[in-house]
Amino acid sequence: MVPTVYIDGESGTTGLQIRQRLAGRTDLRLITIDPALRKNARARRECLNGADLVVLCLPDEAAREAVALIESPATRVIDASTAHRTAPGWIYGFPELTSGQREALRVASRVANPGCWSTGFIALVRPLVDNGLVPSNWALTVHGVSGYSGGGKAMIAEFEDAEAPNYATTPFRIYALSMGHKHIPEMERFSGLVQSPLFSPAVGRYLKGMIVEVPLPLRLLPRTPTLAHVHAALSDAYEGERFVEVVPLQDSLAMSTVEPEALNGSNRMRLHVFGSDSHGQARLVAVLDNLGKGASGAAVQNLNLMLALGEGTGL
DSSP states (O other), X not given: OOOEEEEETTTSHHHHHHHXXXXXXXXXXEEOOOGGGTTOHHHHHHHHHHOSEEEEOSOHHHHHHXXXXXXXXXXEEEEOSSTTTTOTTOEEOOTTSSTTHXXXXXXXXXXXXXXXXXXXXXXXHHHHHHTTSSOTTOOOEEEEEEEGGGGHHHHHHHHHOTTSTTOOOOSEEEOOTTSOOTTHHHHHHHXXXXXOOEEEOEEESSSSOEEEEEEEOGGGSTTOOOXXXXXXXXXXXXXXXXXXXXXXXXXXXXOSOOOTTTTXXXXXXEEEEEEETTTTEEEEEEEEOTTIIIIIHHHHHHHHHHTTSOTTTTO
């Protein structure tokens, strides 16, 4: 029999995207709930415990409540919320993180899907920390811009509903000004750092796609690496990966700009090393779809691994 999958919160932004990516597949069967019973605890409990794998696309507290409803030891979980990303017993759902991460995901019963900002930051930084090019206690900064879909239904309405009282007309705005963004704990833990990066995110007036950027003062780092050293560390880390591409150094250096929407609709992430050896400075840039590799695409990739269906199926 094919494995069964239940998406709890399938009407939300990420849930809808996951459902679309799974629609039409014959190697699994989706369990659905009557829309009128979505808030019925008994009906939800039956769906949660009756599935081989559950994908939670809920606010944090609701995700914790859903996990508490799961009593069947056979039910495995992918949580797309922030609730369990650094929780004990949960495996971080970034298969490309380390050489052993994929196998850990294949056998995991509880998987926490990464945040979109975290995915780009960790992909850029972890190989440099592992190779000693960036000390684990280095004071890193990270910034960038994401499409407004990253804020879920509320922010989408804010940017698209001209009748809404909080309708946004600005082309670009910064946020998380109190330095308390919910992705920071996972950024620190899974990048290999021992202190939080200084994170300054922004949102633009477009639906999806993002740029995550980490500036590096090469001349100040203990080993004074060159652009080639940094690029080699990233290339080695992601050699042979299907969904993470490190752009050849000379190709990146020949570019004059980067488009945040370049990988929209895909589960891919593209990494660039920009900068100048003569100035001793680098700009590391990740480009991804915040609803793809940053959310629903990553969830499907993890689902495929957990159910032994072929990691790239449907992606």
